Amino acid sequence: MKLTGKKQLVSIIKDRIKKEGALSFRDFMDMALYYPELGYYTSPEEKIGGSGDFFTASELDRAYGELLGKQFVEIYEKAGEIDFQIVEIGAGKGYLAYDVLNFLKKNYPDVYKSSQYIIIEKSPYHIKTQKEILEPFNNVRWVQDIIDFEDESITGVIFSNELFDAFPVHIIRKINGKVYEVYISLDEEENVQEILKEPSEEIIRYINELNINIPEGMQTEINLDAADYIQKIGKKLKKGYVITVDYGYPSAELYKPYRMRGTLLCYYRHQYSENFYQNVGMQDITSHVNFSAPQVLWDGLQG
Ligand SMILES: C[S@@+](CC[C@H](N)C(=O)[O-])C[C@H]1O[C@@H](n2cnc3c(N)ncnc32)[C@H](O)[C@@H]1O
Structure with a gap:
């Protein structure tokens, strides 16, 4: 073949x-998906959604992000910290981040104000769409890699949807x-x-x-x-x-x-x-x- x-x-x-x-096969798959500029995730074509290749739950209904938002509020209350971090790894087009942040901003403004939403994303194409869609929020930032955080520096939630697959x-x-x-x-x-x-x-x-x-x-x-x-x-x-x-x-x-x-x-x-x-x-x-x-x-x- x-x-x-x-x-x-x-x-x-x-x-x-x-x-x-x-x-x-692992190295082949890594190149096929992530080779700089040419891999599936690193190149600038649509991947997720009707005009892409597959759907994810993040794309289908706002309810998912709102439910997660509710869960994050519970964790925030338990943590009892003013500086709360929500770290999303592999955020795709950013829809889930949008739904979570929108929910917190509207329903739990105190939690929203005390939270930082931090995205780690390997795809430059997805980072671009995330930056566009998350424009309305002032507490979002991007970090290149999980190893860029200091050890034991995150208080909050580390979250991912369809990352490890x-x-x-x-x-x-x-x-x-x-x-x-x-x-x-x-x-x-x-x-x-x-x-x-x-x-x-x-x-x-x-x-x-x-x-x-x-x-x-x-x-x-x-x-x-x-x-x-x-x-x-x-x-x-x-x-x-x-x-x-x-x-x-x-x-x-x-x-x-x-x-x-x-x-x-x-x-x-x-x-x-x-x-x-x-x-x-x-x-x-x-x-x-x-x-x-x-x-x-x-x-x-x-x-
Ligand atoms: C299947 S998509 C899921 C996207 C999104 N979470 C969703 O539910 O629509 C996988 C995402 O993880 C990203 N990704 C894969 N490996 C990564 C890594 N090591 N660090 C950060 N992002 C990664 C890909 O670039 C892609 O955006």
Whole structure:
């Protein structure tokens, strides 16, 4: 199968494979979604909504933002702090932030005045739309990365909607009782070839720590980036809550035998497919989140 999609990005990916050898699926997915200016999320085309490739709940009804706003007020009251931070990671077009802020401003002006809404967003295109839509609010600012906060400096809420399902994932396959990791390479005619390699120590540790039992023949995803990110978030929170909303399951459900091909899917103009190597840079690639991962990793962090 040929690698197709944005020509410039396809040739950058091919050149990297020719230079460095086979690329882990995770690194391929990272380039397809986040390569500067050319990746799906980093390029200036519409992604979310009717004229994009998929809908998110943030886009569909104001009620979601208002309910969250109510929850944030409860957390604010519990925190008993005057400086309250709402940190949203991966805010997309900014609709949810708008609904939360609009709700607070109208119904809880004291909370609104004491709060800072801070957005961390990887997509320059989305930052632009966020800045436009959030113009009416004077308490919004943008931070480049979670690591830019000092440790234990956030009091409030760290929030995300459909963030972790957009992280690049490793793909693994179990054959004859052994786990392999999927890499991509090119044959003489430059067709994509999936090849299997030994998984990294991190993948093995993840599988062991989470006690994951992968059925024979299964191909599935391991989201190491999400696990790493959760640890980073944990270090930054002084007092408050992390609320993350996503598609996913606990480990025991995610790796059940009836999900033999895992959960990874592409979305292109509201059609889903498993054609990861087509429309590269033009389609979303997403996988379900393992809800047991934060639990185990968070416990480890506290301990
Ligand atoms: C599936 S979209 C969801 C957008 C929005 N939360 C919504 O509900 O409509 C994922 C968003 O997360 C952003 N994103 C992905 N990885 C990120 C990271 N490490 N830091 C900040 N934003 C990230 C993407 O650029 C994109 O805007």
